[in-house]
Amino acid sequence: MENTFRWVLGFGIGAAWSCANLYFTTNILKISVLKKERAKLTALLLLKFPVLYLAGLLILLSKVFPVASLLTGLTIVIIIAGIRRLWPKQA
Numbered sequence: 001m002e003n004t005f006r007w008v009l010g011f012g013i014g015a016a017w018s019c020a021n022l023y024f025t026t027n028i029l030k031i032s033v034l035k036k037e038r039a040k041l042t043a044l045l046l047l048k049f050p051v052l053y054l055a056g057l058l059i060l061l062s063k064v065f066p067v068a069s070l071l072t073g074l075t076i077v078i079i080i081a082g083i084r085r086l087w088p089k090q091a
Helices: 002-034 038-062 067-086
Strands: none
Touching: 002 038, 002 067, 038 067
């Protein structure tokens, strides 16, 4: 039972990390392409690369969660985002 709980929690953490990464990446690209708010771009870059990626590394190195659950959580967000982009928009 504990192993299942750790797997589900790892899946959720992987999905949350992937959502945060996707959020930061899209906002960084929007600001970069539109050439707006340099201070906000710097703040997002400082949050994404050192903080988010260091947190991901610490999650992996802690070995609390199975790696398969973390990877499944990471990829499911990308799949859902792709399907959402393909879905026809309501008028």
